[in-house]
Every structure is written in C-alpha cells, then in structure tokens.
Amino acid sequence: MTTASNNILDLFIIGGGIHGTGIAADAAGRGLTTALCEQNDLASATSSCSGRIFGGDILFLENLEINQVSRGLSERHIIRHRAPHLCQPIKIHILNNPKVHSKWSLSFGTAMYHFMAGKDEKEILQQWHQLEDPTKDYPFENQCFFYENLIDDTRLVVENALAAQQHGANILPHQRVISAQRIDQCWKIETQSSFDNTQSNGAPNNQTFYSKTLVNAAGPWAQTVHCDLTHSDSRCEFKNQQLHYIYLEKFYEGNQGYWIQLGHHNVYSIIPVDHNRVMVGPILTDIIDDSEGEKIWQDEFLKPLLQRLNQQFQVNLSPKDVVRHQQQNQLLLNENYPYSTDLTRDHLLDFNCPDGKTPLVSIFGGRLSTYRVVAEQILAMLSPYLPKHSADWTESSPLPGGNFSNDEFELFKLEINRDYHWLDQDIRDRYVNQYGGRTQELLSGCHSLDHLGDSFGAGLYQREVDFLMEQEWAVESGDILWRRTELGYCGGEMDLEGLDRYMRAG
Ligand SMILES: Cc1cc2nc3c(=O)[nH]c(=O)nc-3n(C[C@H](O)[C@H](O)[C@H](O)COP(=O)(O)OP(=O)(O)OC[C@H]3O[C@@H](n4cnc5c(N)ncnc54)[C@H](O)[C@@H]3O)c2cc1C
Structure with missing residues (x-):
C-alpha cells in the first residue's frame, strides 16, 4: 500500500483479532481505504483463546441484562446465516451450585433464554438432533440445559480478514505498530516487521502509513497502545490477568458441553472441540511467568480443577492428561471503575480526538458475538471524519466460504461428498467445516x-x-x-520437520 504522505488512508487498524479484522472488512466494504497491521499471526491472541460460544451469553441474565442477551442472540442468528460452516449446535448442561442459584431461578433463566432465542433456537435444535453422537444424559443433581452456537473463533477472524482483503483492504500480519502520532491533521503510523529480511520475502522491515483515523483493536495490549503509543489519556484503569484453557481427551460420552457453576458470572465450561477432545476453562490467575510459574499453576490451579472434574464425572484425570494448555494475558477493568462490568463480558469504546480532526477509537474487552455491531458502532463514530461512504452492509452479506443458506450448506456437503468421493470422509468434513464454499477452490482440478x-x-x-x-x-x-486448522493435536502422527522445511522454502 502506501508510505507516501500524499496517499492518506481513511482508516488504519492496529490488531488482527476479531475486532480489527471485523472493522477492516466493514470499512473496506463501504469503499474506505483501509490497512490493518497485526504484530504476529492473525488471531494469535484472545480471538483464538475464547470459549467459542457465539450467542446471547446466558450469564448476562443473572443481572437481567436483557439488552445484551438479545443483541447477542440476534447476532447469533446472523452469523449462522453468514458463515454456517463455522457454526456448530451444542447443548450445554449447567451443573448448578445451589449456593449460587436456586433451582427455580436457574430454570427460569434457561426458560427465558429459550424464549428469547425464538426461531433461531428451533433451527439449532434441529441441527443438534441431526448430529451423529446423541446426548448422553448423566444423572447430575441440579442441572438445567440450554442450546447454544459454537463457532470456530480463529477461522472467523481469518474469514473477516479475507472479506476485508476482497474489498481492497491491506492486511499485514507480522507488522508491529511501534509509533502513532498526530501530524499535520492526520495520523503518522510506523510499523516494524516481526521477521528479519530473509523471512519477510523482501518486504521492508519498517513501513510508514498515514491515515485520517486510527482504530486501536490491540486486545490485551489496547491500554499500552492507547496510552504509550498514541499518548492519549485513558478514561479507565485496568489490571492484567492471565486466562487459561486446558484441553483434555474427552472423558464423558455424548456431544454435549457442561458449565460447572462456581459463582455469579463464574463457570468452568467444558466444551467438546471435536469427537475426542474437550476444552475446559477459563481459569483466571495473576500473571505467573517467573521460575516458580509452572509449579504455582499446577498446584494452585490445575490440580484443584482436575479434582473438581474427577469428583463430578467420577473419572481419574491427572496433569499428564492435559493435551494442550492455552494461556493469554487479558485486561480486566479495575473494580473501582464506576461501571463494574467485567470487560471479558462486554466492550467499552474510548473515543479520543483532542484536536477535533484526527480521531482515535480504542476498543477494550468485548465478545466474539458482538464484533459485527462493534464494527458498525465504530464506523458510525468515525463517520464525520471520513469521506462519503456507503451504509451498514455486513448483516446480510455472507463471509467468504459462507456463500449458501443453511439448507444449501447441507446440499453443498452432499455435492462435495459426491465430487470428491476419493478423499477420506474425515478430510472432506474438515474441509467443508473450515473452508465452506471455498473447498471447491482448494480442490479445483x-x-x-x-x-x-x-x-x-x-x-x-x-x-x-x-x-x-x-x-x-x-x-x-x-x-x-493451531489456527488455520487444529491438526496440532495430531502432531505425533505428522512430519513436522518436513512441514517446517516446506514452508520455509516457501
Ligand atoms: C477467556 C475468554 C473467553 C472468552 N470466551 C468468549 C466466548 O465464548 N464468546 C464470546 O463471544 N466472547 C468470548 N470472549 C471474548 C472474546 O474472545 C474477545 O472479546 C475477543 O476475542 C477480543 O478480540 P480483539 O480483537 O479485541 O483482541 P485480540 O484477539 O486479542 O486481538 C488483538 C490483536 O492485536 C495485536 N496487537 C497488539 N499490539 C499490537 C501492535 N502494537 N501492533 C500490531 N498488532 C498488535 C495482538 O497481537 C492481537 O492479535 C472471551 C474472552 C476471554 C478472555
């Protein structure tokens, strides 16, 4: 794209998670010149380390936050039509802690959620019953259930980046933004490649961009970018914490997931990620990265969690059963902030434009399920500073790969099975769920x-x-x-050295 000051972008985005790529797609589709820089791989931070639930977030009902729930449910309906291949139905059993909720209030909450989901719930239910592996009902006490929509979080990011690129945005992974300053009524942004020259295929190590507006979608680094990089005042105070998910071989039968209720707004979720594995978490800790870190993690967090699972499911899990441990720093709002929301649950937009000409919007927190509306909100905030552009458009537009309705997706799967019958069924299934309509492009010829x-x-x-x-x-x-696919679990069966060599040769 540009390094010349006479070629000024409309929008520059820092961060290639779900917010950054969602905003890039939305802006580029409106005809705005857009660039996005991500310091690592796309979706390398929070957006590949989420609970994977794309829905209303039933936990909001604990405080009767009806608007948040209904906004999430309406986005759930939208995403299931924009990207049906990335969505999976799931039945989640809440294993209640009677000290947190009475059975009555839990039943009321889940019934209200069913009611609010309306037609969308019927569709999810239908899909759920078509799954091969039926639910196995365990006779746990105090349980209720609800239906939800699981999403492949990482691929959702990649598909938004693809959509942005298709509309002309410049998507630049492995470019870290190292400074951003207001100069001559626009932003001057400097970036540095995370690679040395040999790895970057000749792309310059440092680049300079100029932009009318700046969006800070740096996730856990959003406060650093806001205060240290752009030297903007912050309205809020944050603390850093670490969030962990562990992956285990599936230790129960059936496709259902579980939430073990620990406290208000606090659950361990157990979600099947494929036929053989479940992810369990989140586990929230202070930052533990010193030499004692592993021991503290094992003794204070992992072992008690496994003990809880062993007790509940009558199994015998130990730390050696953990097949993957994902951890991610996370910004949490300090409790003394006037709005006592936990920022992992909803978002906060900080608009900053002291000169009245070069705005910055920083996004703190948020949910996968509201990324599309957040993009619309940000474009509305920046609109007075941007050239004339088209109106909101993403709601009914399929993501790349999602170019069929739910019913057509079922037909599409049949077509793929027919046309590529020589390919192993598991590979065909993986392709259609990951690449959707783009499977044909992958296999063309x-x-x-x-x-x-x-x-x-x-x-x-x-x-x-x-x-x-x-x-x-x-x-x-x-x-x-670990991101475009989840074949990392099969590492033992793979020629990893060969893959590295092949990719390095490029
Ligand atoms: C434990 C947990 C579970 C969650 N579960 C759910 C769930 O089930 N459902 C749901 O809807 N939501 C969930 N969420 C919320 C959701 O995952 C996050 O809100 C969302 O992923 C945040 O996306 P983001 O784009 O803001 O940040 P990120 O995905 O963290 O992306 C920010 C990116 O900015 C990049 N970056 C930072 N600094 C720079 C720089 N200087 N230059 C260039 N790039 C930079 C980073 O490398 C990073 O990739 C969960 C969140 C957490 C923490």
Whole structure:
C-alpha cells in the first residue's frame, strides 16, 4: 500500500483479532481505504483463546441484562446465516451450585433464554438432533440445559480478514505498530516487521502509513497502545490477568458441553472441540511467568480443577492428561471503575480526538458475538471524519466460504461428498467445516489423491499448505497447526520437520 504522505488512508487498524479484522472488512466494504497491521499471526491472541460460544451469553441474565442477551442472540442468528460452516449446535448442561442459584431461578433463566432465542433456537435444535453422537444424559443433581452456537473463533477472524482483503483492504500480519502520532491533521503510523529480511520475502522491515483515523483493536495490549503509543489519556484503569484453557481427551460420552457453576458470572465450561477432545476453562490467575510459574499453576490451579472434574464425572484425570494448555494475558477493568462490568463480558469504546480532526477509537474487552455491531458502532463514530461512504452492509452479506443458506450448506456437503468421493470422509468434513464454499477452490482440478501432493500426515497435504500460504497469510507451521486448522493435536502422527522445511522454502 502506501508510505507516501500524499496517499492518506481513511482508516488504519492496529490488531488482527476479531475486532480489527471485523472493522477492516466493514470499512473496506463501504469503499474506505483501509490497512490493518497485526504484530504476529492473525488471531494469535484472545480471538483464538475464547470459549467459542457465539450467542446471547446466558450469564448476562443473572443481572437481567436483557439488552445484551438479545443483541447477542440476534447476532447469533446472523452469523449462522453468514458463515454456517463455522457454526456448530451444542447443548450445554449447567451443573448448578445451589449456593449460587436456586433451582427455580436457574430454570427460569434457561426458560427465558429459550424464549428469547425464538426461531433461531428451533433451527439449532434441529441441527443438534441431526448430529451423529446423541446426548448422553448423566444423572447430575441440579442441572438445567440450554442450546447454544459454537463457532470456530480463529477461522472467523481469518474469514473477516479475507472479506476485508476482497474489498481492497491491506492486511499485514507480522507488522508491529511501534509509533502513532498526530501530524499535520492526520495520523503518522510506523510499523516494524516481526521477521528479519530473509523471512519477510523482501518486504521492508519498517513501513510508514498515514491515515485520517486510527482504530486501536490491540486486545490485551489496547491500554499500552492507547496510552504509550498514541499518548492519549485513558478514561479507565485496568489490571492484567492471565486466562487459561486446558484441553483434555474427552472423558464423558455424548456431544454435549457442561458449565460447572462456581459463582455469579463464574463457570468452568467444558466444551467438546471435536469427537475426542474437550476444552475446559477459563481459569483466571495473576500473571505467573517467573521460575516458580509452572509449579504455582499446577498446584494452585490445575490440580484443584482436575479434582473438581474427577469428583463430578467420577473419572481419574491427572496433569499428564492435559493435551494442550492455552494461556493469554487479558485486561480486566479495575473494580473501582464506576461501571463494574467485567470487560471479558462486554466492550467499552474510548473515543479520543483532542484536536477535533484526527480521531482515535480504542476498543477494550468485548465478545466474539458482538464484533459485527462493534464494527458498525465504530464506523458510525468515525463517520464525520471520513469521506462519503456507503451504509451498514455486513448483516446480510455472507463471509467468504459462507456463500449458501443453511439448507444449501447441507446440499453443498452432499455435492462435495459426491465430487470428491476419493478423499477420506474425515478430510472432506474438515474441509467443508473450515473452508465452506471455498473447498471447491482448494480442490479445483483435483481428481485423485495424487493431485494433493505430498502428505505431512494426519490428512494435511501439500495442496492445503499451499492454499493456506497463498490465500490465508500462513507463514509458519504453527499458523497452520493451531489456527488455520487444529491438526496440532495430531502432531505425533505428522512430519513436522518436513512441514517446517516446506514452508520455509516457501
Ligand atoms: C477467556 C475468554 C473467553 C472468552 N470466551 C468468549 C466466548 O465464548 N464468546 C464470546 O463471544 N466472547 C468470548 N470472549 C471474548 C472474546 O474472545 C474477545 O472479546 C475477543 O476475542 C477480543 O478480540 P480483539 O480483537 O479485541 O483482541 P485480540 O484477539 O486479542 O486481538 C488483538 C490483536 O492485536 C495485536 N496487537 C497488539 N499490539 C499490537 C501492535 N502494537 N501492533 C500490531 N498488532 C498488535 C495482538 O497481537 C492481537 O492479535 C472471551 C474472552 C476471554 C478472555
């Protein structure tokens, strides 16, 4: 894109998580010139470390925050039509703690959630009953259930980045923003590549951009970017905490998930991520990264959690059963902030424009399920500072790969099964769930396994690696194994060295 001061962007975005990419897609689709810089891989922070629930967030009902719930439910309906391939129905059993809720209030809350979800709930229910693995009902005491929508959080980010790019945005992973200052009625933004020259394929290490407006979507770094990089005053105070999820081999039967209620607004969620694994969390800790960190994590957090699961499910899990441990720093609002919301649950937008000409909007907190409305809110805030552009458009526009209605998606799966019958069923299923309508592009011209090139094991072929490198900004094996796909769990069956070598050769 540009380094010349006479080529000024309309919008520059810091951060390639769900907020940054969602805003980039929205802005570019309105005809605004847009660039986004992400310091690592896309979705490398919170947006690949969420609870994966895209819905109304039933926990808001604890405080009767009806608006938040209904906004999330309406977005749930929208996303299930924009990207049906990324969505999965799930039945979640809440294992109540009678000290937190009475059985009556829990039943009332879940009934209200069913009622508010309306038609969308019926669709989810229908899909749930079509799943192969039926629910296994365990006779736990004090349980209630509700239906929800699971989303592939990381792929949602990638698809928004693709949508932005299709509309002309410049998406630049591995470019860290190192300074942003107001100069001559616009923002001057400097970035630095995270790679050395040999890795960056000749792209310059440092770049300078000029933009009319700036959006800070830096997630856990949003406060640092807001105060230290742009030297803006902050309205709120934050503290840093660490959030953890652990992944375990599935230790119960059925496709259902569980929430173990610990306190108000506080649950351990147990969510199946595939047929064999569940993710459990979040576990909130202070930042533990010193030499004692691992011991503190194991003794004070992991072991008590496993003990709780062992007790509840009558199993015998130990730390060696953890197949993955994901951790992520997170900004939490200090309790003395006037609005006592927990920022992991809802968002806060800080608009800053002391000169009346060069606005900055910083996003703090938020949910996956409201990213689209947050993008619309931000574009509305920035609108007076931007050239004439088109109106809100994302609600009814499919994401790349989502170009069919729910019913058509079922037909599309049948078509893929017919056209690529020579491909293993698990691989076909993975492709349609990850790439949706883009599966045809991935497999175009392929008529047998030979056309997919060398195999790296676990169903990963050269063809898919090329597709992800050419089209989805993948540069390292981790980008493919843990974000574009979740094949990282099959690491033992894979030729990881071969994959690294192949990707380095580029
Ligand atoms: C434990 C947990 C569970 C959650 N579960 C759910 C859930 O089930 N459902 C739901 O709807 N929501 C959930 N959320 C909320 C949701 O995941 C987050 O609100 C959302 O992912 C935040 O996205 P983001 O784009 O703001 O931040 P991030 O995804 O963190 O992205 C910010 C990006 O900015 C980049 N960056 C930072 N500084 C710079 C710089 N100087 N230059 C360039 N790039 C930079 C970072 O590398 C990062 O990739 C959960 C949140 C947490 C913490």
